[in-house]
Every structure is written in C-alpha cells, then in structure tokens.
Amino acid sequence: MRDRLQELKLRAKELQTAGENSCPPVQEEQEEFEQQAIIYEREPITERHFHEIQKLQNEINNLVEEVQKFSQQQKSLVSSMRRFSVLKKESNTAREIKIQAEHIRKGLDELSKTVKKAESEYGISRAIVRILASQHTFLSRCYLNAMLSYNEAITAKQEKCRRFIVRQLEVAGKEVSEDEVNDMFQQGKWEIFNENLLTEAKITKAQLSEIEQRHKELISLESQIKDLKELFIQISVLVEEQGEMINNIEISMNNTQEYTQISKEKFGLAVRYRKRNPCKVICCWCCPCCK
Helix, strand or coil, rough: CCCCCCHHHHHHHHHHHHHHHHHCCCCCCCCCCCCCCCCCCCCCHHHHHHHHHHHHHHHHHHHHHHHHHHHCCCCCCCCHHHHHHHHHHHHHHHHHHHHHHHHHHHHHHHHHHHHHHHHHCCCCHHHHHHHHHHHHHHHHHHHHHHHHHHHHHHHHHHHHHHHHHHHHHHHHHCCCHHHHHHHHHHHCCCCCCCHHHHHHHCCCCHHHHHHHHHHHHHHHHHHHHHHHHHCCCCHHHHHHHHHHHHHHHHHHHHHHHHHHHHHHHHHHHHHHHHHCCCHHHHHHHHCCCCC
C-alpha cells in the first residue's frame, strides 16, 4: 500500500482554494454610532434665582458679623474721655445695620413672592419648589436670629446705662429707684440733673457730666429700639408666611406617605395574583423540569 498522505494534503489545499474563490469575502459591517446630545428638561428656576439666594446668604452673613461686632462694643462702658467718639461710631454702626436689615428684608419678600409664584404654576410637590421654600425658610431663620441678637445687645447696654445712673446717684447720696429712672426715661423729665440737685447731693460736675452722657446714650438706644420695633413687625409677617409654607410641606409629606402605603399594598396584591396565575400553574404541570 502506497502512502497517499501528500496527495490528501494537496487535495485539501485545492478544495480550500476553490472555496475561497467561490465565496466572496465576508466584510464585517461596522456599525457606526453617532454621538447624540441628550437635552434634559429645564427646571422651572433660572440661574438668577440661585444667584439671588447666594447673594442673600452673603448679606445675612455680613449682617451677623456686624451684629457680633456691635455686641462686643456694648459689653463695656467706655470712659467719658472717649464717650462722644464711641457714641458716634456706635450710631453709625447701628445705622448701617438698619440699612442692611431693611435691604435683606426686601430680598426675602421677593424670594417669598418667587416661591408663591412657583407653587401656583408647578404645585408644591415639585422638588425645585420645595428647594426654594426651604431656602427661604432657612434664610429667614438666620435673619431673625441676627436681629434677635442685635435686640439683645441693645437691651443689655440699655440696662447697664440705667444701673450706672442709679449707682452714681446712690454714691452721691441721692436715692432713686429704678421705677423713677424708667419714668424719667419715658417722660423725658430730667429735672434731677439741675443745679439744685448738684448742690444738695454734692455731685461733682464730672459725675454730672458722666450721667448726662449716659442719658444721651440711652436716648440713642431708645431710637434704635424704635427702629427695631418696625423691623420685628415685618419679621413677624415673614414668620407667619413660613408657617403656612411648613403646613403645605407637611401636607405634601403626609400625602406622599399615603401614596407609598397604597402602592405597597398594590404591589403585595400583584405578587399574590402572580403566584395564583392559572397559566403559570398549567406550565408548571406540563413542564415539571422548569422551576
């Protein structure tokens, strides 16, 4: 028997060559994917609103810093030699705080109008509306805390001045109750600082000058408190509006919880119906190997 291995290899090579010639070359189609831009739906709020919120936040931070500086200045009674310059400086600081507070209040009013407009157009359930409402509540709370600190600083300094006047009169031998001093503050009757009292109580001119300066300081503090009264009235309106917003948010949260509970019950019911599906039972009996 002769070896035909070489003949077999030659025949296989001929068949391979014939197959390549008869079949056209297969070209792999390369699918081209074009880049497509995905445009998301814009939320009903513009960059301008975010810019206004950030601007209000910075202004409130500046107001808090000014109030802290003012509070530090009110912790000590300065000597009479520097009294007039300090009073002028404190008056300027109080004026600047008032201007800043009024400007911030107007900004909060505009933000409140924006929140109400967004609620009427898109509803209170939209996420962006809730974000705006929470930002307004947070900024209003910071503003209120700053003004409360400012009021506490003025009230504390006023009380120090009153105690100082009473103490100076006691040292001079003139007993005056705090009620009498309060009446003098309210009525503006300062006959106690006349030449008769100066002679009878043997108060020195330096002591009298110091008391008069404290009196001027108290008058300045009284005017600042009157300005604060107007601001606090406006703040109370903001707090009432926030109460309504909080109630709306609470109602939305309760509704969301109810919807979640209903959806949970429906999902449980769907699972039970799926287990009891007759088609699934028939398939299981027909195909015992399928689980």
